[in-house]
Amino acid sequence: MKTIAIIEDDLHIGAILEKTLKKEGYRVLRAYSGTEAVYLLEKENPDLVLLDLMLPGLSGEELLPKIQGIPVIVVSAKAGVDDKVQLLLKGAADYVTKPFEMKELLARIQVQLRKQEKPGRTNxxxxxxxxxxxxxxxxxxxxxxxxxxxxxxxxxxxxxxxxxxxxxxxxxxxxxxxxxxxxxxxxxxxxxxxxxxxxxxxxxxxxxxxxxxxxxxxxxxxxxx
The missing domain is CATH 1.10.10.10 (Winged helix-like DNA-binding domain superfamily/Winged helix DNA-binding domain)
Structure with missing residues (x-):
């Protein structure tokens, strides 16, 4: 079972994501602030992170460089091209703008997880x-x-x-x-x-x-x- 960490302070959005992901067969971790996410990632090693940017405490932009070796999909209301480019350059695997279609987000999650499962390769x-x-x-x-x-x-x-x-x-x-x-x-x-x-x-x-x-x-x- 793949594990996905949701780092999102909006309780409603986080709850919808958690319910949908669990229905799709994923194990779900939750963090409601950047600081809480740091502690969570010290203890857990999820397969993928869904990261909001406007978080209390440590912002998503500040948190992103601290996430190493785990694909991060940014899920944010910031829709500017410059915002997307900068975050992709800083290490985000993908960027989804709020409001988003759940089917699209699930597809993007599957793409990132599939990249980690290429058979017959050495690691x-x-x-x-x-x-x-x-x-x-x-x-x-x-x-x-x-x-x-x-x-x-x-x-x-x-x-x-x-x-x-x-x-x-x-x-x-x-x-x-x-x-x-x-x-x-x-x-x-x-x-x-x-x-x-x-x-x-x-x-x-x-x-x-x-x-x-x-x-x-x-x-x-x-x-x-």
Whole structure:
């Protein structure tokens, strides 16, 4: 049975979601504020999170970066394109605007859960001292776990699937567009810069090499631990 966490302060909407999801066969967790959600996610590991933005205490925007390795569907009354783009860039898997059709939301939930159930694949990637669990989206440099944004994770995953190969920027953008459609040629450079910094701080070496005029390459020499 899949578990879905509803982080929503509107009692009526939350109750409707909980009743519908339970009827569909899901186990449901509830949190009514951002702060309560932090405590809930420390104890539980749901398969998916439905996240409202306008929460008491910690807002949904503040909470989103703290949710790692779990797909998050934002369910919010904020309908602006800029709001959606920013949240997708910050790691949301999907965005549904209130008021919403329950059938559409259920379909979007099924899509996200289906992505976690691809048969016949390994859930572990390794490249030198880097390792990644593709089920939980956890990443380690040696024994040290590092936290990545959704876009940084997608970039690193693709590079780890093609270690020591020079990958053109256009190829990286095309590949990660499946998960992060709002990453652009101009923003890719900044995402890779941030990724390099996080990897370098944990491993004390340069993991991603720029190949002038072409793209980037993941180097895989192990660090000394």
């Amino acid at each position: 572990r990637l390794e490249a030198g001292s880097l390792s990644m669990n593709t089920d939980t989206h956890q990443v380690w440099v040696g024994k040290q776990e590092i936290k990545l944004t959704r876009t940084e994770y997608a970039i690193l995953k693709f590079l780890m699937q093609n270690p020591e190969q020079v990958i053109a920027k256009s190829v990286i953008l095309e590949e990660i567009s499946r998960d992060t459609p709002d990453c652009t040629d101009s923003s890719l450079k900044q995402h890779i810069s941030n990724l390099r910094r996080k990897l370098g701080q944990a491993g004390d070496k340069e993991y991603i090499e720029s190949v002038w005029g072409i793209g980037f390459r993941l180097t895989c020499e192990k660090t000394e631990n």
